[in-house]
Amino acid sequence: MAPKGYLFSTVEAAVKKPGRKDIALIVSAVEAEMAGTFTTNAVKAAPVRVCMKKIASGTGQAIVVNSGNANACTGLQGMKDAREMISIVSKGSGIGQDLVYIASTGVIGMPLPMDRMRQPLRTLAGDIGGAALDEVAQTIMTTDTFPKVVHKRLKLGGVSGTISGICKGAGMIAPNMATMLCFILTDFAVGKKTLTAVLKSSVGRSFNRITIDGDMSTNDTVLMMANGLAGNAQFKTDSLDLAKFRKAVEEITYELAELVVKDGEGATKLVEVLVKGARTERDAEKAAFAVANSSLVKTAVYGNDANWGRIICAVGYSGIPFKEEKADIFFNNIKVVKNGLANNRDKEATAALKAKKIRITVDLHAGRASAKVLTCDLTEEYIRINAEYRT
Amino acid sequence: MAPKGYLFSTVEAAVKKPGRKDIALIVSAVEAEMAGTFTTNAVKAAPVRVCMKKIASGTGQAIVVNSGNANACTGLQGMKDAREMISIVSKGSGIGQDLVYIASTGVIGMPLPMDRMRQPLRTLAGDIGGAALDEVAQTIMTTDTFPKVVHKRLKLGGVSGTISGICKGAGMIAPNMATMLCFILTDFAVGKKTLTAVLKSSVGRSFNRITIDGDMSTNDTVLMMANGLAGNAQFKTDSLDLAKFRKAVEEITYELAELVVKDGEGATKLVEVLVKGARTERDAEKAAFAVANSSLVKTAVYGNDANWGRIICAVGYSGIPFKEEKADIFFNNIKVVKNGLANNRDKEATAALKAKKIRITVDLHAGRASAKVLTCDLTEEYIRINAEYRT
Numbered sequence: 001m002a003p004k005g006y007l008f009s010t011v012e013a014a015v016k017k018p019g020r021k022d023i024a025l026i027v028s029a030v031e032a033e034m035a036g037t038f039t040t041n042a043v044k045a046a047p048v049r050v051c052m053k054k055i056a057s058g059t060g061q062a063i064v065v066n067s068g069n070a071n072a073c074t075g076l077q078g079m080k081d082a083r084e085m086i087s088i089v090s091k092g093s094g095i096g097q098d099l100v101y102i103a104s105t106g107v108i109g110m111p112l113p114m115d116r117m118r119q120p121l122r123t124l125a126g127d128i129g130g131a132a133l134d135e136v137a138q139t140i141m142t143t144d145t146f147p148k149v150v151h152k153r154l155k156l157g158g159v160s161g162t163i164s165g166i167c168k169g170a171g172m173i174a175p176n177m178a179t180m181l182c183f184i185l186t187d188f189a190v191g192k193k194t195l196t197a198v199l200k201s202s203v204g205r206s207f208n209r210i211t212i213d214g215d216m217s218t219n220d221t222v223l224m225m226a227n228g229l230a231g232n233a234q235f236k237t238d239s240l241d242l243a244k245f246r247k248a249v250e251e252i253t254y255e256l257a258e259l260v261v262k263d264g265e266g267a268t269k270l271v272e273v274l275v276k277g278a279r280t281e282r283d284a285e286k287a288a289f290a291v292a293n294s295s296l297v298k299t300a301v302y303g304n305d306a307n308w309g310r311i312i313c314a315v316g317y318s319g320i321p322f323k324e325e326k327a328d329i330f331f332n333n334i335k336v337v338k339n340g341l342a343n344n345r346d347k348e349a350t351a352a353l354k355a356k357k358i359r360i361t362v363d364l365h366a367g368r369a370s371a372k373v374l375t376c377d378l379t380e381e382y383i384r385i386n387a388e389y390r391t
Numbered sequence: 392m393a394p395k396g397y398l399f400s401t402v403e404a405a406v407k408k409p410g411r412k413d414i415a416l417i418v419s420a421v422e423a424e425m426a427g428t429f430t431t432n433a434v435k436a437a438p439v440r441v442c443m444k445k446i447a448s449g450t451g452q453a454i455v456v457n458s459g460n461a462n463a464c465t466g467l468q469g470m471k472d473a474r475e476m477i478s479i480v481s482k483g484s485g486i487g488q489d490l491v492y493i494a495s496t497g498v499i500g501m502p503l504p505m506d507r508m509r510q511p512l513r514t515l516a517g518d519i520g521g522a523a524l525d526e527v528a529q530t531i532m533t534t535d536t537f538p539k540v541v542h543k544r545l546k547l548g549g550v551s552g553t554i555s556g557i558c559k560g561a562g563m564i565a566p567n568m569a570t571m572l573c574f575i576l577t578d579f580a581v582g583k584k585t586l587t588a589v590l591k592s593s594v595g596r597s598f599n600r601i602t603i604d605g606d607m608s609t610n611d612t613v614l615m616m617a618n619g620l621a622g623n624a625q626f627k628t629d630s631l632d633l634a635k636f637r638k639a640v641e642e643i644t645y646e647l648a649e650l651v652v653k654d655g656e657g658a659t660k661l662v663e664v665l666v667k668g669a670r671t672e673r674d675a676e677k678a679a680f681a682v683a684n685s686s687l688v689k690t691a692v693y694g695n696d697a698n699w700g701r702i703i704c705a706v707g708y709s710g711i712p713f714k715e716e717k718a719d720i721f722f723n724n725i726k727v728v729k730n731g732l733a734n735n736r737d738k739e740a741t742a743a744l745k746a747k748k749i750r751i752t753v754d755l756h757a758g759r760a761s762a763k764v765l766t767c768d769l770t771e772e773y774i775r776i777n778a779e780y781r782t
Binding site: 040041042043044053070071072074075108109110111119217218229231244295299300302303305307308309313315316320321322324325337339340341342378379380382383384386387 | 424430432433434461464466498499500501502582583608609686687690691693694696698699700701703704706707708711712713715716730731733734753769770771773774775777778
């Protein structure tokens with residue numbers, strides 16, 4: 001299912017504890033064009049800092065990833081460790097150090113257990129092709145309850161090619177760079193600039209528009225590789241092929257984002273918050289995030305309580321200009337608020353809330369812009385998972 | 392204990408359900424100077440809108456308050472109902488309508504059950520003096536688990552006087568106007584302008600610096616009355632008496648704010664987040680709020696997990712300029728992070744976290760400004776309370 005020319009391996013290094021694969025390697029048979037977007041948190045993990053330098057070249061051939069330890073807030077030692085991981089992989093695989101990217105996820109503030117990792121890293125680099133993409137997705141999980149993989153196969157420029165995306169993330173999912181780690185691989189040939197533009201616009205409307213707990217990670221990384229082995233000519237600007245390629249990448253990131261929210265720590269329901277009729281997309285986004293981040297809204301959804309007062313209240317404090325007397329609110333297609341007032345359909349709405357996927361729509365009737373944010377409900381289980389994470 | 396010349400009454404109207412007093416009346420024997428601050432939410436409840444008009448006069452004599460229904464998102468009917476409540480109290484007490492203020496707290500989006508409220512409101516106005524201030528504090532509770540009352544007695548300008556504050560609030564406690572309702576009464580004589588200035592600065596550093604769930608209510612109201620019956624001459628600008636008076640009011644609002652956080656829905660611990668060494672107070676406040684609002688920090692505190700990575704991460708996304716390699720972090724006096732790195736004192740910190748009151752200090756070493764924000768831990772009980780609020 002994976003695109004042509006990508007090979008994978010995984011290994012167990014007991015980074016956090018033994019009993020599972022926790023380092024993975026993604027390799028392209030040939031040098032690939034590479035694009036990336038990274039956390040905007042002022043605190044950036046060592047692997048993020050390393051990748052941000054590398055990505056300027058726009059070229060890469062391998063990505064090494066570990067779960068169990070984020071290598072964040074680890075100072076100079078963290079930078080040294082990240083570089084050593086790359087160096088071991090480079091030596092073992094014969095791929096130049098400049099072409100090896102790195103990502104980490106897990107606990108913050110503890111140095112990597114390099115003593116336990118060196119030998120497995122050598123094994124990893126010597127076993128390229130020993131695992132499938134699905135196993136990589138499994139290896140990079142932390143509090144995720146299922147691996148997240150999406151494939152699209154399409155014909156562009158006369159040739160068939162594949163785009164595959166994997167990601168991990170279930171907590172610390174916030175306005176920016178929701179997924180902690182996401183890797184998108186394709187065998188289509190795509191120019192450097194085009195690849196970066198496509199990735200940024202896709203991430204902007206998918207991973208950057210999901211929220212689980214409003215926290216933003218130090219490690220968020222999205223890397224995209226295009227190795228050209230499908231054999232197409234690079235897409236031309238404004239071509240139909242490019243439009244189709246962009247759409248496919250957008251679908252992949254959106255579907256992955258949806259999987260992340262579905263897997264939100266302790267979540268029982270997926271909630272789509274659509275704010276429409278806004279003056280600007282920025283207004284719509286701010287209002288949608290205020291609703292999606294409200295603990296009161298999220299607990300009400302969990303409790304099957306069509307408590308629209310909490311929704312209108314969140315829009316009220318979002319900071320956008322807002323006339324409550326113009327606003328309509330819907331749970332799915334049930335209009336619970338008409339012109340800012342109760343529409344006496346709470347019973348139907350309560351029934352609708354029992355579904356696993358719910359859409360909350362706020363129509364501001366102030367303009368034509370809209371924005372959609374994905375979130376989940378907030379449950380006792382979220383508390384349990386996060387109160388006990390390190391223990 | 393209450394200041395001279397203030398009388399109270401309470402009554403049961405089954406606003407939400409029967410079995411408890413739910414409307415209260417505060418009356419000053421004489422006209423008083425009056426100051427107020429109100430929610431900055433764009434959605435303002437009818438009683439808030441009514442009070443915001445009245446407060447321009449700077450004068451008042453009574454406050455009628457109900458719990459069980461917020462009279463918010465209730466449109467023109469809500470405004471009519473708020474005015475009718477005032478009118479009934481005015482007729483029954485003989486106090487001019489302009490001098491009667493109003494506040495409501497409870498569920499949003501449902502009209503007040505005026506049919507059930509009219510007769511009790513008449514009873515209330517006819518029974519002035521039939522209750523104590525503590526009973527008013529009890530009457531205005533919603534999800535609060537205890538009434539919140541603070542008194543200060545002091546001698547100023549040669550006369551003894553009292554300042555008393557009551558408040559309610561346990562959820563929807565957010566950056567601005569944390570308490571949904573707070574009433575401060577004093578028998579000292581204070582000029583209109585002075586009273587407003589003292590109230591605003593006190594609220595700015597107390598109620599506006601506490602957060603439970605990041606949500607901001609539609610009804611937040613702080614009203615302060617000064618009836619002058621202690622017999623002092625009005626405080627002069629820059630006088631020592633005024634400084635003492637201001638300090639007393641600041642202490643009252645801070646202590647009330649602390650009580651609100653202690654009573655945070657489901658909270659088991661009070662958490663003081665102090666950010667110091669910031670370039671500006673605004674920076675310090677932003678960073679402190681990011682930490683105090685982080686669900687991950689709050690659940691870690693609940694789970695006795697000295698997970699400082701979540702703290703440094705929250706400072707990182709707060710939006711202030713931040714150099715992690717300069718930052719120190721403390722749990723109480725235990726330095727868990729030194730220059731942005733683990734200081735290997737997590738075991739001691741974990742033990743310290745078992746206390747009921749915890750201080751998290753972040754020293755940015757970037758300047759001399761500081762800010763303190765109060766919050767609480769996030770627990771399964773918060774979810775239970777808010778998932779089932781309306782049912």
